[in-house]
């Protein structure tokens with residue numbers, strides 16, 4: 001369904017190229033090879049891993065996928081990453097219950113991680129303010145007082 005919409009909507013225009021690929025996050029080399037047909041990895045790019053690594057259940061593999069993708073990026077690129085967290089003060093306990101329900105009743109299986117594990121995705125990069133925080137607290141609009149959500153997010157620069 002997503003690919004059907006991509007074919008219809010993600011079309012290029014004279015202003016620039018748009019493309020999409022059908023690939024598995026577990027295979028970053030294929031992602032880089034196909035994306036490299038459209039993107040110039042010699043220039044800064046934005047890599048967005050938003051709610052994706054939570055589907056890579058093995059923690060070491062999730063770290064290695066991120067390292068492989070970031071390694072392909074030129075200096076000046078940014079990594080934008082969000083990931084559900086187990087941190088109890090952010091509601092991680094309830095989140096784990098919800099994930100258990102999901103994993104019993106749906107696919108693909110999903111996982112949450114500690115703040116320390118999620119911070120490691122940004123190793124070697126420079127997190128911009130406010131660094132790694134509950135997503136709702138990442139530069140909220142003026143006058144808003146958002147509640148925390150059990151999802152951590154950060155934006156980091158590759159220098």
Ligand SMILES: C[S@@+](CC[C@H](N)C(=O)[O-])C[C@H]1O[C@@H](n2cnc3c(N)ncnc32)[C@H](O)[C@@H]1O
Pocket residue numbers: 023024025026049050051052055108
């Ligand atoms: C929580 S959604 C996030 C979607 C999007 N990044 C966003 O922020 O709106 C997770 C997406 O990851 C996709 N996904 C799950 N496992 C994947 C995998 N192994 N490789 C690539 N995508 C995967 C799902 O199909 C779903 O579209």
